[in-house]
Amino acid sequence: MVRRSRYLWHSLSPWLMGTWRISWTQLSLWIGSGLCLRILIIFMQCTNHRQSTFWMKCIVEIHCGGPQHLVVRKNESECMILSSACHGDVKCAAILFQLIDVGFFVCFDAFLSLLTIMPTRILIKLWRFLTARQFKRLSAAELCDFGCFLVLACGVILLGQTDISLIYHMIRGQGTIKLYMIYNVLEIIDKLCQSFGGDVFETLFNSAEGLATCSQENMKFWIRRFVSDQALAMAFSILHSFILLAQAIALSTCIVAHNNALFALLVSNNFAEIKSNVFKRFSKDNIHNLAYADSVERFHISAFLLFVLAQNILEAQGPWFESFLFNAFVVFFCEMLIDIIKHSFLAKFNGIKPIEYSEFLEGLCKQTLNMQTEDSKKNLTFVPLAPACVVIRVLTPVYAAHLPYSPLPWRLFWIIFLISVTYVMLSSLKVMIGMGLQKHATWYVNRCRKRKHHLHFD
Structure with missing residues (x-):
């Protein structure tokens, strides 16, 4: 047998060398690599399944000259874990949608x-003072109302002196990269103002409560403290109003531009937001605050789009409404998509389950119902004064442009009439949103109470 194999080899080797022109070196390399491949495959069959699959794929790619599709059958437990993870991501996204939407309407309700409500309470207090003609010490709520009204009035007056067209052309003259940097800087300052604003107005309200309940001996101290806190709140609110106005003008510049600046801004800004949040360790409270911040951000974007709508009503020529609707849809769609991606990565990387987002929503519903929660620091904090200043500043020229040209008494009549109609419309909207929030919050809290693990077994 050995002689026969040697005879075949010596008879075939000259034919292989001559016909196929295969050298001894190539032949030995092929045989050696084949033997090594066979030995490694036998060795990997005795090792871990995942490691052998990886190394087999690498070796086959090296020897075959291209990638090979290796079909690896997963275990049933791995498939169950994967399907449960996908189901958890979908459930997180669904609860996140509901959480941000409810937070948006909570902000809208506070804005309305x-x-x-605040002007109504002030008018009632003034009417009582004029009819009774005797001064009584104001309560804490009344002091807060007058303080907020003073801040709102000063903000609207100062923003009314701002030349929007000048700021618009200054921002429009910048390049796309500079515009992106300007918008990002304004957004960062806006978030800092949101974080600082709650503390400023909480201090003001504490001073108002102290002034309303203090004795005559400490009256001067509390008056000085209330005045100083009022000045700080006024300066802060005016600064925040200017930041929001500049941010709205920057977004309007991107929407009006014809060089796809809006898409460049959205892509760069959203990718920067994803980069700053994903693949980082966040605690449960931080993710809770981040979800609330997304709700406030969505309300601010709505105010910016209202600014763009008002500017189009005043200055746009030709058909513009369809373009505005498309751009508004793009902005909201990108914002929703980025929120889903961001929170999905955060939930997966930090081990946050859908039940955690359900607890966030339950806490927000309890805040809507004015129920006592375990930690009041987890409440949604939103100061609507700065957005209100911007909205009033934007809508005032729209109302002024549609007033009829008539003598002064008739102009005053039409001004009072438009203000009254707007007040009735906003009051009706406030009642509807408030009733909807109350009904939804009651339903969700009762649902969470009935279920043992907060929708875990849905």
């Missing part, structure tokens, strides 16, 4: 309360 500032424009409807």
Whole structure:
């Protein structure tokens, strides 16, 4: 047998060398690599399945000259874990949608309360003072109302002196990269103002409560403290109003531009937001605050789009409404998509389960119902004064442009009429949103109470 194999080899070797022109070196390399491949495959069959699959794929790619599709059958437990993870991501996204939407309407309700309920209480207090003609010490709520009204009035007056067209052309003259940097800087300052604003107005409200309940001996101290806190709140609110106005003008510049500046701004800004949040360790409280910040940010974007709408009503020529709707849809769609991606990565990387977002939503619903929670620091904090200043500043020229040209008494009549109609519309909207929030919050809190693990087994 050995002689026969040697005879075949010596008879075939000259034919291989001559016909196929294969050298001894190439032949030995092929045989050696084949033997090594066979030995490694036998060795990997005795090792871990995942490691052998990886190394087999690498070796086959090296020897075959291209990638090979290796079909590896997963275990049933791995498939169950993967399907449960996908189900958890979908559930997180669904609860996140609901959480941000409810937070948006909570912010909108506070905004409408500032424009409807606060002026009503001030008018009632003034009417009582004029009819009784005797001064009584104001309560803490009344001091807060007068303080907020003073801040709102000063902010609207100062923003009314601002030349929007000048700021618009200054921002429009910048390049796309500079525009992106300007918008990012304004957004960072806006977030800092949001974080600082809650503490400023909480201090003001504490001073108002102390002034309302203090004795005559400490009256001067509390008056000085209230005045200083009022000045600080006024300066802060005016600064925040200017930041929001500049941010709205920057977004309007991107929307009006014809060089796809809006898409460049959205892509760069959203990728920067993803980069600054994903693949980082966040605690449960930080993710809770981040979800609330996304709700406030969505409300601010709505105010910016209202600014763009008002500017189009005043200055646009030709058909513009369809373009505005498309751009508004793009902005909101990108914002929703980025929120989903961001929170999905955060939930997956930090081990946050859907039940955690359900607890966030339950806490927000309890805040809507004015129920006592375990930690009041987890409440949604939103100061609507700065957005209200911007919205009033933007809508005032729209109302002025549609006033009829008539003598002064008739102009005053039309001004009072438009203000009254707007007040009735905002009050009706406030009642509807408030009732909807109350009904939804009651339903969700009762649902969470009935279920043992907060929708974990849905």
